[in-house]
Amino acid sequence: MHMNYNSQLIEILGVTSSASKAEIKKAYHKAALSSHPDKVAEDERETAEIRFKTVSEAYEILYDDDKRHLYDTHGMAAFEASRGGPGADVDINDILQQMFGMGMGGMPGMGGMPGMGGMPEMGDPRGRKRKGRNEEQTYEVTLEELYKGKTTRFASTKNVVCGVCHGSGGKEKAKAMKCTICGGSGSVTGIRQVGPMLTQEVSQCNTCKGSGKIYKDKDKCKKCKGNRVVEQKKVLELYIPRGSREGERIVLAGEADQQPDQEPGDIIFELVEEPHEVFTRAGPDLSADIHITLAEALTGFNRVVLTHLDGRGIQINVKQPKGRILRSDQVLMVSGEGMPIKKTDDKGDLYLIVKVDFPEDGWIQNDAMIQKIRDALPPPETAMSADVVDEVEFDADATLDDFGAGSDDPRGGAAWEDDEEGAEGPQCATQ
Ligand SMILES: [Zn+2]
Numbered sequence: 001m002h003m004n005y006n007s008q009l010i011e012i013l014g015v016t017s018s019a020s021k022a023e024i025k026k027a028y029h030k031a032a033l034s035s036h037p038d039k040v041a042e043d044e045r046e047t048a049e050i051r052f053k054t055v056s057e058a059y060e061i062l063y064d065d066d067k068r069h070l071y072d073t074h075g076m077a078a079f080e081a082s083r084g085g086p087g088a089d090v091d092i093n094d095i096l097q098q099m100f101g102m103g104m105g106g107m108p109g110m111g112g113m114p115g116m117g118g119m120p121e122m123g124d125p126r127g128r129k130r131k132g133r134n135e136e137q138t139y140e141v142t143l144e145e146l147y148k149g150k151t152t153r154f155a156s157t158k159n160v161v162c163g164v165c166h167g168s169g170g171k172e173k174a175k176a177m178k179c180t181i182c183g184g185s186g187s188v189t190g191i192r193q194v195g196p197m198l199t200q201e202v203s204q205c206n207t208c209k210g211s212g213k214i215y216k217d218k219d220k221c222k223k224c225k226g227n228r229v230v231e232q233k234k235v236l237e238l239y240i241p242r243g244s245r246e247g248e249r250i251v252l253a254g255e256a257d258q259q260p261d262q263e264p265g266d267i268i269f270e271l272v273e274e275p276h277e278v279f280t281r282a283g284p285d286l287s288a289d290i291h292i293t294l295a296e297a298l299t300g301f302n303r304v305v306l307t308h309l310d311g312r313g314i315q316i317n318v319k320q321p322k323g324r325i326l327r328s329d330q331v332l333m334v335s336g337e338g339m340p341i342k343k344t345d346d347k348g349d350l351y352l353i354v355k356v357d358f359p360e361d362g363w364i365q366n367d368a369m370i371q372k373i374r375d376a377l378p379p380p381e382t383a384m385s386a387d388v389v390d391e392v393e394f395d396a397d398a399t400l401d402d403f404g405a406g407s408d409d410p411r412g413g414a415a416w417e418d419d420e421e422g423a424e425g426p427q428c429a430t431q
């Protein structure tokens with residue numbers, strides 16, 4: 001059984017089962033080179049790519065003492081669970097989860113683990129590159145900006161691959177030495193004991209910054225001082241289409257920090273809509289309160305009731321006599337005056353919520369005025385009658401919060417609820 005497992009991988013690499021680590025590495029380099037997708041004809045590329053991954057995988061397992069031990073004791077089953085098929089990336093997290101009941105967590109900048117088939121040193125600069133990390137941030141926009149659309153420019157400082165050394169970190173013709181810390185692999189692996197568990201950690205080599213190579217000080221590129229990247233200021237443009245919504249993401253592709261042998265990630269802005277003083281938005285629709293006087297509610301009006309998000313006045317004409325009388329909380333729907341709908345000329349609807357402002361207390365000055373109002377308004381309904389009548393005192397500033405408060409009766413006032421919520425309803429009654 002032991003031999004069977006071994007012979008599988010050993011066949012792939014073309015070494016003997018007693019091959020030394022150096023021999024395994026040499027065989028891998030040879031096999032990898034001949035199978036590299038960039039070294040073969042177009043029509044063979046797919047096959048070559050699978051072969052390349054298989055070879056890389058075999059090497060990764062045979063070369064690494066811990067993985068080899070997993071392999072020798074469990075066979076490919078130790079690595080199979082998370083594989084989609086031959087050549088698919090293996091997630092060491094899954095293996096550790098199986099073997100030791102724990103993973104190692106995400107490694108910063110490593111995308112978990114380079115994978116059995118994707119060690120950093122194989123990131124051929126001409127081959128298919130791994131993608132760097134995305135930079136995500138929120139971006140606050142006003143409702144006005146979302147209504148009109150917005151283009152904004154900002155200066156961004158990012159790392160770009162050094163143009164002088166093209167990311168090698170060394171002077172032209174200078175010979176790089178293999179990084180002794182990571183042995184040229186660009187990543188360092190450590191087995192760490194956490195309690196009774198063994199965990200394996202892979203992280204980017206700090207000494208060579210993942211390249212596997214280092215230069216003597218005198219051979220380092222003058223521009224980047226061997227860092228392989230330099231800072232660059234760039235003016236970026238962020239375009240927010242009209243009608244955009246909260247939570248939408250605007251992607252500036254490839255504008256994140258560059259790393260040699262990596263495709264740069266994206267800068268991603270997630271829109272956050274600032275609350276608006278006047279308008280409330282729900283999808284493509286807007287709503288807003290409009291305040292009218294009691295006289296306007298009764299006699300009509302023709303005036304601007306609202307300034308829209310683009311500064312236009314919205315005029316409403318309510319005609320009297322014999323027209324509609326407006327009441328508080330009545331809703332007037334204005335078709336096509338909501339938010340723009342992306343990629344169209346359409347707009348949502350605008351819902352105007354009528355608020356009738358009653359006159360202040362004490363506004364009625366004398367009996368003559370009272371008589372005029374009474375004459376103008378409809379007469380009272382016929383009075384109720386009863387055998388016994390008590391005239392009572394009242395508190396005109398009461399609220400329903402006190403109704404049954406503290407009585408445990410669910411029908412009572414919600415004294416334990418939010419003050420704000422409870423205060424809203426009764427306030428209208430006292431106005
Ligand atoms: Zn440089």
Ligand SMILES: [Zn+2]
Pocket residue numbers: 179180181182183184185186187205206207208209210211212213
């Ligand atoms: Zn290194």
